[in-house]
Amino acid sequence: EIHEEIRPSLPLVEKMAQIATALEGELPVTLEITVSGEVSEHDCSILATSALKGALLATGMEDVTYVNSPNLAAEKGLTSTVVTEAECEDYRSMISLRAAFSNGNRVEVDATLMGIRKVEKIIAIEGFDLDLPPAENLLFLRYSDRPGVVGSVGNALGKANINIAGMQVARDEAGGEALMALTVDSAVSANVLADLKKETGAKLVQTVSL
Numbered sequence: 001e002i003h004e005e006i007r008p009s010l011p012l013v014e015k016m017a018q019i020a021t022a023l024e025g026e027l028p029v030t031l032e033i034t035v036s037g038e039v040s041e042h043d044c045s046i047l048a049t050s051a052l053k054g055a056l057l058a059t060g061m062e063d064v065t066y067v068n069s070p071n072l073a074a075e076k077g078l079t080s081t082v083v084t085e086a087e088c089e090d091y092r093s094m095i096s097l098r099a100a101f102s103n104g105n106r107v108e109v110d111a112t113l114m115g116i117r118k119v120e121k122i123i124a125i126e127g128f129d130l131d132l133p134p135a136e137n138l139l140f141l142r143y144s145d146r147p148g149v150v151g152s153v154g155n156a157l158g159k160a161n162i163n164i165a166g167m168q169v170a171r172d173e174a175g176g177e178a179l180m181a182l183t184v185d186s187a188v189s190a191n192v193l194a195d196l197k198k199e200t201g202a203k204l205v206q207t208v209s210l
Helices: 009-024 046-058 069-075 149-159 190-200
Strands: 030-037 079-085 093-100 106-114 119-125 128-132 137-144 164-171 177-184 204-209
Touching (some): 046 069, 119 177, 149 164, 149 190
Antiparallel strands (some): 030 093, 093 106, 119 128
């Protein structure tokens, strides 16, 4: 039986795994979920399955369910684990997902459920602080911070008739590495992604459909 306190975390972890997998563009080999704060008091082991399901969905697999995702993942060499920590400094509860890939890359996504209504929030990706409600169509850019990038992104999406619902820029320092996260009203095609990459010189331009 899944505890009521855990239930809202299931779709959140699934989305976190979708984002991590889409950002790297391939299926991870391991997913490590750390649950900290109040939620950690309950049995969180089901979240390992949420993560598997999300990662598989992100690679375009269909008909992935809670029942079949552990077997499907095992066939593809993907495993997931859950660890809990009682302490959580900034939030009542927080979840971190670390995805490791066969090429040695890692992607970390942190999230929380805010307030009484337990609103889903992505609070960091790769250590860049965000305040991002996971929406159906997300767009991420990793680039070297410089003037004009935000304008270029707006222009390229405007030209493609894609409406921006929200945009956030996180950076480690002025002129340093930056991560832009956008919520857009429609899916972003490969052509538009290529255009964005050319216009901005970003090292990563990736869309995520949840």
